[in-house]
Amino acid sequence: MAGLESITARPLGSPLELLSELDECNRELSMLCDALTLQRIGSEVNAPRPVLDGPQHGFLTTTIWLSSWLGEAWGASLKFLVDSGSQVEVDVTEARRFVHVLGRLRTFFAHNLDIDVERDRETRDTCYKWFKEACGSQVPAASQWIHCVVELLRGAVQYLKLAIEVARAIELHPDANKLCTVWRNRLNRTEVAVDYLSSLQRAAGDLGLDKVDLTGVRNRYRRRWSQAFEVMSTDVDVNDATARFMEQALLAETSAVLPITAREVMEVLGLQPGEKVATALRLSQVVHSLNRDLDRTQLVAALKVVWKRLVVGQVEELGTLSVQTRSQGSE
Structure with missing residues (x-):
């Protein structure tokens, strides 16, 4: 019981105070990105803020919200900053660990895991280990979920503070202009600069498709497009690549099922x-x-x-x- 006693003895802190601290980090990092790249740091976060009226429900909504914000809406900027840590001599080990755990926690709660699949077993084990460290049990009891909420929010605050530290180190780095250009180019290949929905509307018009749920297509493909842009050579024409991605997606979505195999x-x-x-x-x-x-x-x-x-x-x-x-x- 020594481990549980040490956890419960920690200053718990208030989830609302941590959310307020996250908002401050949000503003600071957004302004740094604007100053260094002349771009928005990421797209709008559509997921609702956490509902903290019950600890377990609060943990679930916090996990979803943080994943949507840090992993998706701001994903390109935060990945760039974490990847740039070594160049500006900032230790981002904990940031990488947080990103990994946050992704596994979302998978743990949002999907039906198949324990016969190695990746699903790894997801389960990662979450059990994190719960144990956060609240003293691999399977939190009702009274322990509040510790998980606080630990998750603390991790998010630390993650953003490390990202801010990297951004400020970039600003002072001898290669600041080069690094900021790379950051800006990353953002130019995301929804910060590329309007997927408008691009889909143009492609649908060119293909004569007027009865397609374009919002649904965008939501199903946006992560795939973002990943493709991320690894694409910088000399590729973004507009041309965007048009091809949109057209291929629309053709795939509207292709009829063949009567032959x-x-x-x-x-x-x-x-x-x-x-x-x-x-x-x-x-x-x-x-x-x-x-x-x-x-x-x-x-x-x-x-x-x-x-x-x-x-x-x-x-x-x-x-x-x-x-x-x-x-x-x-x-």
């Missing part, structure tokens, strides 16, 4: 499992989109014709060209 395609075209089967299915999608009235038999027949003309015929043509080239070379 990969097995049927392999049998009809004489293909072995592999990339050609995927190509043939994509070709089937094009053929089907040109004539939605085709039934299974008609689609298979049309696919055979198109496959022969576009694929088999092209291979034969390339073979003939290759023979001609070798013949000309020998002369």
